[in-house]
Amino acid sequence: ILRPSIPEILQSYEFLAEVDFIRAKSYFAIQTNSLKPAIENEQLLDWTMAVHPLLQLSLAKHGKKVVPLDIELNQKQRILIISGPNAGGKSVCLKTVGLLQYMLQCGMLIPLHERSHTGIFSNIFIDIGDEQSIEDDLSTYSSHLTNMKIMMKSCNERSLILIDEFGGGTEPQIGGAIAEAVLKRFNQKRTFGVITTHYQNLKHFAEDHEGVVNGAMLYDRHLMQALFQLQIGNPGSSFAIEIARKIGLPEDVIADASEIVGSEYINADKYLQDIVRDKRYWEGKRQTIRQREKQMEETIARYQSEMEELQKSRKEIIKQAKEEAERMLQESNARIENTIRTIKEAQAEKEKTRLARQELTDFRTSLDTLTSKEQEEKIARKMEKLKEKQERKKNKKNEPKTATATPSNSPKVIPVTVGDNVKLKGQTSIGQVMEINGKNATVAFGSIKTTVKLDRLERSNVTTKTESFAKTTFVSSQTHDQMYEKKLNFKQDIDVRGMRGDEALQAVTYFIDDAILIGMDRVRILHGTGTGILRTLIRQYLSTVSGVSHYADEHIQFGGAGITVVDLD
Structure with missing residues (x-):
């Protein structure tokens, strides 16, 4: 089956x-919190926060964390020579690089930061641990040399070499010399590698040859403990004297050892430690300065944004203030025009009318000639007053209200005077006080005058005298408000240039009707010169309007025959 x-x-x-x-x-x-980093088609190690996955899992069981590794190998620094104290993490760095690179090339995700960049190597050569074999008659040093021979023969610019305790296993002086000669061949073949060592000559080689760079495993001299951090750029110290002293080796033994090796070597090692310590200190300072600069830049950007917002708000407030001033000017203009009309109705002399108009013109000119600085100062003062007023209102709102009004809060009764707008108690008709004789007052309700006792009158809520002129017993409040609004918004000029004859006549008809209705004395019609047809049609119409007393060309300086000036009764 x-x-x-x-x-x-x-x-x-x-x-x-x-x-x-x-x-x-x-x-x-x-x-292991692994991910796929950016993979480049070249030989490269640019790793940030790389972690040995097995060490991470092992330490996690005991509630500890791995110190992450930051390492960079590129075309300018291909071979990294790591030095530092025993049990300081040199071999862990080496094994982390080898394991993660091999995992990556086997198609596995690796634990490092996402901003890391990785490359691909054709060959990975590893010499870690003691490959001593009794059967093959190989000593520790012999096995190392065998590996060195294979590496020198097979490596190229696409290879990665990982060697732990380079040159170890034999007499230090000759071992160091052979290791330096082998390292020179690796560098000539432009191979990549990570090598750990204690030999001083290899540290000097890295300092003097391009393509090879020193790295140090950091050690805290005060706490006498390894920090397991790799720092590229400076060689590390073995801290042999310090470690021996911490372990408890007799002080006389340490003194003898120091004397044997010589004060020059001890001092050089001490200076190296001081350099590493100072570099760490200044690196920390630099990081702090960067953070402060970033904060300062953010603060400056915020202040600039707030200043721009304030400037924008200031311009908006000035614009609103100017619009308010223009509105007040138009209102003043309407009041003056109304006064002139009243004078004219009272058959006053034309000279007084002319003087009143001249005063209005002077007032406008003086307002326009104010410098922008003066305007801004006045507006700023106005804004301050408004702000104080708003604050007072706000404070008033926040005050608790009493259940009954006290006598001090009761409004004061203002006596009626000549010119006030008043109404009879219980009535809605509004009149104006013309004269007061003792306890009696003469009040004009429209065209009707009557004598009323003062105690029967009460002041009207109407605030402007212009409203009292228009409001009578025969005109509704709504109609009066519409008329007053129309008077405020009325323009004394109309432009009919480009219109057809019938359109122009209709526009002029409405315009003249409105002007007569709100009591304008003079208006202007802009019709242009052209063929003169519009001018003729408009003037023929004006001659039929009973409210038009006179019309003529504008003064030559202000438009001449292109504008008709119309005087109204």
Whole structure:
């Protein structure tokens, strides 16, 4: 039964194995917080916060965290020589680089920061641990040399070499010399590598040759403990004397050892430690300065934004203030025009009318000639007053209201005077006080004058005298308000240039009607010169309007025959 399905079963078996393999990789990636970094088509190591996954899992069981590794290898610094104290993390750095690079090239996700960049190497050569073999008659040093021979023969610019305790296992002086010669060949072949060592000559080689760079595993001299942090740029100290003293080796033994090696070496090692310490200090300072600069830039940007907003608000307030001033000017203009009309109705002399108009013109001119600075100062003072007024209102609102009004809060009764707008108690008709004789007052309700006792009168809520002129017993409040609004918004000029004859006549008709209705003395019609047809039609119409007393060309300086000035009764 199964034999015919053997190919399908084998295929399913392979498929399940592949799916299980993919699931295992993803599960391991989740466990180790791994990800896929940016992969470049070149030889490169630019890793940030790389972590050895097995060490991470092991320390996590004991509630500890791995110190992440930051490392960079590129075309300018291909080989990194790591030095530092024993048990300081040199080998862990080496194994982290080897394991993560191999995992990546096996298609696995690796635990490092997402901003890291990785490359691909054709060969990875590793010499870690003691490959001593009794059967093959190989000592520790012999096994190291065998590996060096294979590496020198096979490595190229696409290779990665990882060597732990480079040159170790034999006499330090000759071991260091052979290691330096081998390192020179690696550098000539432009290979990449990470190498750990204690030899001073290899540190000097890294300082003197391009392509090779020193790195140090940091150590806290005060706390006498390793920090497990890699710092590229300076060689590290072995801290042999300090570690021996911490372990408790007799002080006389340490003194003898120091004397044997010589004060010059001890001092050089001490100076190296001081340099590393100072570099850490200034690196911390630089980070602090960067943070402060960033905060300062953000603060400056915020202040600039707020200043721009304030400038914008200031311009808006000035604009509103100017509009308010213009509105007040128009209202003043309407009041003066109304006064002139009243004088004219009272058959006053034309000279007084002319003088009143001249005063209005002077007032406008004086307002326009104010410098912008003066305007801004006045507006600023106005804004301050408005702000104080708003504050007072706000404070009043916040005060608790009493259930009954006290006598001090009751409004004062203002006596009626000549010119006040008044009404009879219980009535809505509004009149104006013309004269007061003792306890009696003469009040004009429209065209009707009557004598009323003062105690029967009460002041009207109407605030402007112009309203009292227009409001009578025969005109509704709504009609009066419409008329007053029309008077405020009325323009004394109309432009009919470009219109057809019938359109122009209709516009002029409405315009003249409104002007007569609100009591204008003079208006202007802009019709242009052209062929003169519009001018003739408009003037023929004006000659038929009873409210028009006179019309003529404007003065030559202000438009001449292109404008008709119309005087109204």
